[in-house]
Amino acid sequence: MRARVQFLIGLVGLLSLWAIAVERLLPLIGAAGIAAWVLGQQFRFAQLVAETTESLTATPTVSRSQVPTDETTVVTVTVEAAEPLPVRCLVKPAFPAGAETTTTTFSLDRGENSAKRSVEVQWPVAGTFTIEQPEFTMRDRLGLFEQSVSIGETETIRVQPRAPRNIHVGEGGDYIAAGFGEHSAEQSGSGLEPDDVRKYVPGDTIRNIDWKATARLGEPHVREFEAETDRETILFVDHRASMDTGVTGETKLEYLRQVGLAFVDSAQELSDPLGCYSIGDAGLTRSFTPSANADQQLSIRKHLQSVEPPDPEHSPADQRNPVSPGQMRTMRQRLEGDESPYSERLTPFFARPETYVERVIDQPLVAAVQSVTSRLDGALWSVIFTDDTQRAELTEAVKIARQSEGQVLVFIAPTVLYEPGGLSDLDEAYDTYADFEQFRTSLASMEHVSAFEVGPADRISAVLASGQTQWTNTGGSLP
Amino acid sequence: MSQTLQERSESQTDDGRENSWPASWRAHRQSRIDGGILLLVIAAFGVAAGLPGIAAGLLLAVSWVVLPNVAVFAAGVIALVAVVPGDAAILSKGLPFTALSGLLLTTTISDDWLRDHGAILGMWLVVGGAMLAGWILSDSLWISAAVLSGAAGAGFIGITVFGLKQLGAFKDE
Numbered sequence: 281m282r283a284r285v286q287f288l289i290g291l292v293g294l295l296s297l298w299a300i301a302v303e304r305l306l307p308l309i310g311a312a313g314i315a316a317w318v319l320g321q322q323f324r325f326a327q328l329v330a331e332t333t334e335s336l337t338a339t340p341t342v343s344r345s346q347v348p349t350d351e352t353t354v355v356t357v358t359v360e361a362a363e364p365l366p367v368r369c370l371v372k373p374a375f376p377a378g379a380e381t382t383t384t385t386f387s388l389d390r391g392e393n394s395a396k397r398s399v400e401v402q403w404p405v406a407g408t409f410t411i412e413q414p415e416f417t418m419r420d421r422l423g424l425f426e427q428s429v430s431i432g433e434t435e436t437i438r439v440q441p442r443a444p445r446n447i448h449v450g451e452g453g454d455y456i457a458a459g460f461g462e463h464s465a466e467q468s469g470s471g472l473e474p475d476d477v478r479k480y481v482p483g484d485t486i487r488n489i490d491w492k493a494t495a496r497l498g499e500p501h502v503r504e505f506e507a508e509t510d511r512e513t514i515l516f517v518d519h520r521a522s523m524d525t526g527v528t529g530e531t532k533l534e535y536l537r538q539v540g541l542a543f544v545d546s547a548q549e550l551s552d553p554l555g556c557y558s559i560g561d562a563g564l565t566r567s568f569t570p571s572a573n574a575d576q577q578l579s580i581r582k583h584l585q586s587v588e589p590p591d592p593e594h595s596p597a598d599q600r601n602p603v604s605p606g607q608m609r610t611m612r613q614r615l616e617g618d619e620s621p622y623s624e625r626l627t628p629f630f631a632r633p634e635t636y637v638e639r640v641i642d643q644p645l646v647a648a649v650q651s652v653t654s655r656l657d658g659a660l661w662s663v664i665f666t667d668d669t670q671r672a673e674l675t676e677a678v679k680i681a682r683q684s685e686g687q688v689l690v691f692i693a694p695t696v697l698y699e700p701g702g703l704s705d706l707d708e709a710y711d712t713y714a715d716f717e718q719f720r721t722s723l724a725s726m727e728h729v730s731a732f733e734v735g736p737a738d739r740i741s742a743v744l745a746s747g748q749t750q751w752t753n754t755g756g757s758l759p
Numbered sequence: 760m761s762q763t764l765q766e767r768s769e770s771q772t773d774d775g776r777e778n779s780w781p782a783s784w785r786a787h788r789q790s791r792i793d794g795g796i797l798l799l800v801i802a803a804f805g806v807a808a809g810l811p812g813i814a815a816g817l818l819l820a821v822s823w824v825v826l827p828n829v830a831v832f833a834a835g836v837i838a839l840v841a842v843v844p845g846d847a848a849i850l851s852k853g854l855p856f857t858a859l860s861g862l863l864l865t866t867t868i869s870d871d872w873l874r875d876h877g878a879i880l881g882m883w884l885v886v887g888g889a890m891l892a893g894w895i896l897s898d899s900l901w902i903s904a905a906v907l908s909g910a911a912g913a914g915f916i917g918i919t920v921f922g923l924k925q926l927g928a929f930k931d932e
Contacts, residue, residue, distance in 0.1 A: 289911075295836065295837075298840075305900070306839060306856065307836055313863060313887070316887060317829055319886065319911065319914045320881070320882040320883075321879070322922075323921075324868045326918055328868070366870070422866060424868075
């Protein structure tokens with residue numbers, strides 16, 4: 281009950297008491313008049329509210345029905361009435377507790393019959409949220425009565441946690457199936473999987489004689505089984521500052537983390553020995569020597585799930601990318617015919633190719649790969665997770681890794697696919713991607729090396745589509 | 760956020776419109792003056808009580824600038840009891856009271872005057888009728904006041920329930 285009505289009820293009471301005090305009927309008739317006036321206004325207000333409620337429709341609409349956390353959406357509340365409103369309405373959209381917004385209420389004056397209000401709503405919490413019916417608060421023009429009622433439709437929005445989605449692992453934009461799983465040694469021997477039947481030769485164990493084949497073929501035959509190996513896999517996980525590129529939850533490291541975890545799954549399933557070395561700006565930050573031990577693999581999983589790039593404030597500022605000997609040779613040739621002071625000044629810097637080796641050997645990834653592979657024996661599967669910012673360093677690391685007579689898998693996050701601002705200039709993005717692809721191909725062309733790009737599938741599709749358009753527009757000549 | 764919302768809803772809406780729901784009394788001042796009811800009340804008081812009546816009527820007119828109609832009506836009833844003796848002719852009391860009653864009909868809740876006035880007069884008939892019946896039957900002001908309170912209270916609750924039913928409350932399962 282609003283204060284004005286309370287005042288009037290008090291007035292009725294006072295007049296009644298005064299009538300009794302002065303023993304006059306007139307004040308009592310006056311009190312009855314005031315009470316009747318209040319009741320009359322209340323009755324009419326109830327009627328008006330009912331009429332207004334029937335004629336009103338309210339529809340909240342969201343600009344996107346699915347958003348990642350911390351994203352902002354525009355919620356538009358449209359209110360329409362069949363007739364001009366007889367009372368003023370205050371409209372309050374009913375946002376769920378998981379939403380953050382500063383502007384909420386708006387009004388419809390008497391005589392108006394439509395209003396539209398758009399508000400920006402931020403969604404910091406993941407989940408499915410319902411924007412309930414807007415609440416209409418109606419008050420009569422005299423300010424005596426107030427009634428709140430929820431009218432209209434509801435709207436649902438799904439807020440998803442920020443995490444890599446639609447991961448693309450491929451070569452030159454072509455998606456590849458997972459490159460991990462059961463692995464044969466591609467040679468016959470003892471094992472479990474039946475391979476082939478061959479004639480018995482002296483020295484074969486009697487256990488391997490295939491009696492059915494011997495009976496069928498009339499001479500002794502033995503069945504061979506496919507030999508399987510325990511593949512010793514080492515993960516090199518680069519988590520330097522450059523791996524933090526991308527929007528929160530969808531950085532290079534987040535995508536590569538998912539691929540790395542798939543390797544852990546595979547190793548756990550096949551009981552393969554698995555090691556893991558993470559590389560920060562200052563070198564190795566954590567190491568797990570290869571082991572098939574379930575506890576260690578669990579530790580590797582936990583480590584991969586929690587590894588983060590360093591705080592930018594504590595990252596070393598000097599992140600120079602050494603120039604490769606090939607590039608140095610090209611630069612030296614360019615400077616040879618030039619006698620300008622500029623050329624004289626620069627020539628000494630490109631005169632000693634060995635400086636490249638000196639500098640690159642100090643780079644954290646190269647140092648880590650060299651240190652680890654030199655300590656371990658046998659054929660290793662080295663799996664490197666990094667980006668394309670330190671190309672010379674990565675090339676050198678791959679060269680060192682393949683020296684251990686094993687296979688090298690390189691999963692590279694192309695920086696162009698992770699730019700936080702999105703792909704604003706697709707043509708430029710395609711050119712950058714083409715440059716990356718050249719680099720990836722150069723790595724993949726090395727013997728025993730496979731190189732893959734890892735990134736958001738939608739972005740790589742957009743970039744490749746842009747390339748297709750360029751191709752069409754330029755009549756088939758691309759940079 | 761909730762604090763911001765509360766502050767805003769009390770003062771103004773987010774789109775900048777004033778949320779001081781029409782300042783009812785002041786907003787209707789001009790229409791009251793235009794209605795001429797002011798002069799009618801002064802004249803009726805003058806006829807009923809002479810010079811003191813005119814003085815009382817003028818005082819009510821002044822109070823009208825700041826008070827709502829219904830409060831001026833209450834003040835007018837008090838003034839009427841003060842300046843017109845209880846044993847005066849019924850016309851002397853009835854004329855100013857009728858003029859004062861016009862005050863209750865000069866402010867309406869909507870633009871539908873007929874229905875607004877109909878509702879007020881209908882309620883007055885019910886509540887006033889109940890009170891008068893109590894007076895006639897008991898000849899006691901106490902009982903009349905009690906009947907009035909009961910009728911008003913029942914009416915208030917009844918209309919509240921009616922309003923909620925209109926909005927879909929108390930639906931049968």
